[in-house]
Amino acid sequence: MSVTVLVGGQWGDEGKGKVIDLLADSVNMVIRSQGGNNAGHTVVTGGKEHRFHLIPSGILYPETLCVIGHGVVVDPKAFLLELDELQSGGIPARNLVISERAHMVMPYHPVLDQLGEEMRGDDRLGTTWRGIGPAYEDKVRRIGFRIGDLQKPAFLEKKLRFVLRLKNESLTRLYNAEPFNEKEILDEYLGYAERIDPYIRDIYPLIQDALNDGKKILLEGAQGVMLDIDLGTYPYVTSSSPTAGGACTGSGIPPSRITRTVGVFKAYTTRVGYGPFPTELTDALGDQLREVGAEYGTTTGRARRVGWFDAAVSRYAVATNGIDAMVLTKVDVLDEFETLKICTGYLSKGEYWDHPMANISHLKHVEPIYEEFPGWMSPTRECRRYEDLPAACRTYIERVGELCGASVNVVSVGPDREHTLVRTPLLD
Numbered sequence: 001m002s003v004t005v006l007v008g009g010q011w012g013d014e015g016k017g018k019v020i021d022l023l024a025d026s027v028n029m030v031i032r033s034q035g036g037n038n039a040g041h042t043v044v045t046g047g048k049e050h051r052f053h054l055i056p057s058g059i060l061y062p063e064t065l066c067v068i069g070h071g072v073v074v075d076p077k078a079f080l081l082e083l084d085e086l087q088s089g090g091i092p093a094r095n096l097v098i099s100e101r102a103h104m105v106m107p108y109h110p111v112l113d114q115l116g117e118e119m120r121g122d123d124r125l126g127t128t129w130r131g132i133g134p135a136y137e138d139k140v141r142r143i144g145f146r147i148g149d150l151q152k153p154a155f156l157e158k159k160l161r162f163v164l165r166l167k168n169e170s171l172t173r174l175y176n177a178e179p180f181n182e183k184e185i186l187d188e189y190l191g192y193a194e195r196i197d198p199y200i201r202d203i204y205p206l207i208q209d210a211l212n213d214g215k216k217i218l219l220e221g222a223q224g225v226m227l228d229i230d231l232g233t234y235p236y237v238t239s240s241s242p243t244a245g246g247a248c249t250g251s252g253i254p255p256s257r258i259t260r261t262v263g264v265f266k267a268y269t270t271r272v273g274y275g276p277f278p279t280e281l282t283d284a285l286g287d288q289l290r291e292v293g294a295e296y297g298t299t300t301g302r303a304r305r306v307g308w309f310d311a312a313v314s315r316y317a318v319a320t321n322g323i324d325a326m327v328l329t330k331v332d333v334l335d336e337f338e339t340l341k342i343c344t345g346y347l348s349k350g351e352y353w354d355h356p357m358a359n360i361s362h363l364k365h366v367e368p369i370y371e372e373f374p375g376w377m378s379p380t381r382e383c384r385r386y387e388d389l390p391a392a393c394r395t396y397i398e399r400v401g402e403l404c405g406a407s408v409n410v411v412s413v414g415p416d417r418e419h420t421l422v423r424t425p426l427l428d
């Protein structure tokens with residue numbers, strides 16, 4: 001039996017999809033435990049690109065059971081669209097189940113997401129407008145709808161009558177927007193119910209059996225530690241817990257059964273949306289990094305903010321998640337930079353910080369302390385073993401591990417599977 005948790009160690013978009021794909025065919029089960037279709041995982045296999053938002057990337061392997069856990073918020077429309085795309089691309093997706101406890105994104109959630117952002121004005125968060133925050137708000141407020149409710153039309157109707165009164169009140173009175181119609185929502189969601197029904201399960205016995213039968217399980221994280229609702233740069237965060245702890249609550253797997261935690265980090269840093277970013281590069285060097293790294297969002301197409309590798313952030317991710325092994329992705333993007341920098345900590349009001357502080361207005365103004373490295377100035381994409389990498393590149397990678405307090409076991413130098421250099425295997 002082994003349970004591996006995979007988390008993003010920065011602000012998301014670290015290249016987790018690729019790592020999950022690498023591991024998915026050697027595990028029996030892949031579970032997504034938080035987030036929704038705000039996430040975007042790109043997997044390239046055999047030169048073909050697959051984009052996933054809700055469905056675990058393990059779906060490409062028919063023998064691997066893919067579970068959407070109850071910590072996820074599922075937009076049924078987006079789910080069915082993704083399913084259709086997979087099926088029309090020849091992937092039947094029979095190996096997929098959704099927890100009946102997973103909450104649903106309702107049609108008013110994306111609208112409220114967008115209106116809420118507009119109302120915040122200059123203080124907006126830069127959300128994905130997918131309704132993720134409002135769906136989690138309703139879950140906590142105990143007025144959310146769960147996937148299992150699709151199988152109870154009378155309950156759905158009665159509850160919707162009450163909930164829609166609250167929603168329409170905010171929409172019309174607070175935002176001066178159009179109200180939603182109860183019957184239209186019911187018809188739409190009961191229409192989805194027919195197609196989603198075969199996938200809905202009580203995942204508790206499935207997961208317990210897998211644990212007790214000694215199966216190999218992979219918990220697939222979305223977003224990253226710095227977007228965590230508690231540990232991240234609040235309020236510039238997502239509304240779930242993209243951490244190892246969140247993986248447990250979002251799946252029902254107890255912490256004592258976790259065998260290892262793998263953290264995925266980009267060889268530099270990116271962030272989408274607003275909020276503090278101490279090592280951000282807003283100059284020509286930043287533009288070069290964005291262009292070479294093709295740093296545009298999978299979900300929204302937005303240009304990502306880019307900057308140097310921040311070991312203060314990554315060390316915090318390693319420590320708060322118990323990361324045993326690091327994967328460093330997109331190392332090849334740094335191939336043509338003459339000088340590279342790694343931030344080792346911050347100075348704030350004359351005080352040294354080895355981790356990001358909670359006070360985001362202080363974090364916004366910290367002075368990063370940098371170590372400089374000579375670039376390797378040669379292509380790494382054709383390297384197939386870690387030892388083939390230029391010495392300066394290995395020095396950079398090893399220093400990253402040292403500063404973060406975990407070893408870099410896997411390095412990625414390109415999008416395809418063959419561009420993955422394994423120093424120490426992530427699974428036994």
Ligand code: IMP
Pocket residue numbers: 011012013038039040125126127128129130131132133222223227236237238239272273274
């Ligand atoms: P939300 O998750 O749509 O509410 O957005 C909140 C913040 O999280 C915004 O800054 C988003 O850009 C960011 N975010 C959400 N999902 C992802 C992701 O998959 N990758 C990177 N950033 C994300």
